[in-house]
Amino acid sequence: MELILEKGYEAVTVTDLINRANVGRSTFYAHFTDKQDVLFSNLDELSGLLRLAPASRPGTLFAFSLPMFEHLHEQRRLARALLGRRGGSAVMARGEQILATVVRDELLAALPPRSTPPDSLDLMVTCVVGAFMALLRKWADGELTATPAEMDAAFRAVVTPGVETAFRR
Amino acid sequence: MELILEKGYEAVTVTDLINRANVGRSTFYAHFTDKQDVLFSNLDELSGLLRLAPASRPGTLFAFSLPMFEHLHEQRRLARALLGRRGGSAVMARGEQILATVVRDELLAALPPRSTPPDSLDLMVTCVVGAFMALLRKWADGELTATPAEMDAAFRAVVTPGVETAFRR
DNA sequence: TTATAACCGAACACATTGTTCCGAAACAAG
DNA sequence: CTTGTTTCGGAACAATGTGTTCGGTTATAA
CATH class of the missing domain: 1.10.357 (Tetracycline Repressor; domain 2)
Structure with missing residues (x-):
């Protein structure tokens, strides 16, 4: 959310995400397939x-x-x-x-x-x-x-x- | 247009464009700044x-x-x-x-x-x-x-x- | 203490972008 | 036909991003 507010969704990169979240690259791809996957996984409420x-x-x-x-x-x-x-x-x-x-x-x-x-x-x-x-x-x-x-x-x-x-x- | 119909606008790359159009890379960037520029230049009608x-x-x-x-x-x-x-x-x-x-x-x-x-x-x-x-x-x-x-x-x-x-x- | 699972991050191959540069081609004028 | 100018082609390049692999480290739980 922070990153989307700062740069807009399109401009946010996976690299941005893992830096901001203090998470390893491989860890990210172990949990999500995509940038979009992160978004949709919090959207069913x-x-x-x-x-x-x-x-x-x-x-x-x-x-x-x-x-x-x-x-x-x-x-x-x-x-x-x-x-x-x-x-x-x-x-x-x-x-x-x-x-x-x-x-x-x-x-x-x-x-x-x-x-x-x-x-x-x-x-x-x-x-x-x-x-x-x-x-x-x-x-x-x-x-x-x-x-x-x-x-x-x-x-x-x-x-x-x-x-x-x-x-x- | 062909490429957009085949793959959708987002998926079309500049490389695709210049291949399909038989045009050199430098020639493309001499005429347009962007992918978007190609689109908008034909849109004022x-x-x-x-x-x-x-x-x-x-x-x-x-x-x-x-x-x-x-x-x-x-x-x-x-x-x-x-x-x-x-x-x-x-x-x-x-x-x-x-x-x-x-x-x-x-x-x-x-x-x-x-x-x-x-x-x-x-x-x-x-x-x-x-x-x-x-x-x-x-x-x-x-x-x-x-x-x-x-x-x-x-x-x-x-x-x-x-x-x-x-x-x- | 130890086995299992999760994580980190470097390294990698690949794709795309936009720039630079030089030789080739097209073209217009004489 | 020749010459000078403009445009074009395409290789090469640096940058940036993606998704995968792998060996080592840390956390968790039995």
Whole structure:
């Protein structure tokens, strides 16, 4: 994390890592195969937060949004290191996958089964996830200064009307 | 382009390039500074298309959308090489910048001046651009099969109601 | 005390980058 | 055709990074 914050994920080398960690080169390669392996081995806790959130506010679409922004606000340093432009695209890509399945399930549950063809559902999911991730990245990078509540409100303000319009068909 | 399609942008080396192009190493570095330089030197035509589109359909929000999808449909191979996941993030990042200013100007022109605070405008622009770019990337990657018209419709269906709701305040 | 496992770090082969240098080729003008 | 200029080709080079191997050292636990 220190190194990513200093130089950005791409620029961090294995040599940097083992120097900073006071670890032998062979030791590193005995535990990890890659630079990426180090990153991903600490990344599975994320899924939990996203899946837990909807239950806390039943009936609300995209309930993951506010808790997510709040969580990342508390872990600002970490969020910036991993999600910002300097963090490389690996973590964002993984988060996008996870979020996509969450949003998809949420829409399927809220949507009357045959009101929307599945293709069109995928398009909608992509839009929603794309908008959210874009907000997330810019926020983590400090390009947007807003409270978690404001971020959540903006996200929902843009996305919800369009989704609900699709509901009424 | 051949090399990007074969191995993905990240994996293409300068050595690959000069071999494929039958060009001396020194000749390459006499013309370009970087791998990235080769890419960006062929990328400024894009801006034109985006700025031209709104004039053709006055009054329509996000008029760039349909022409953009149509253009990329014609240049499918190229689009996939540059915009897909294997194309790296450089081109997408550049496109995102360009598109953001276009969307921002479009919203400022359509929006009554003091109806929305500028901070909130940035959030909205980010959402809109994020949704569009996400659609673009997945489409270029072949993860979504839809006609340009369908892509445009889906984009506008999700985004427009939210934006127009913000107008009426 | 001793056996087992984990670690350290030097050394290595390999790949990639960006620079330098000199001879060869292309080209334009006379 | 010749000459002078510009561009090109490619070998060689120093730097930096990667992933592997191996012999010696340290920690751990029985």
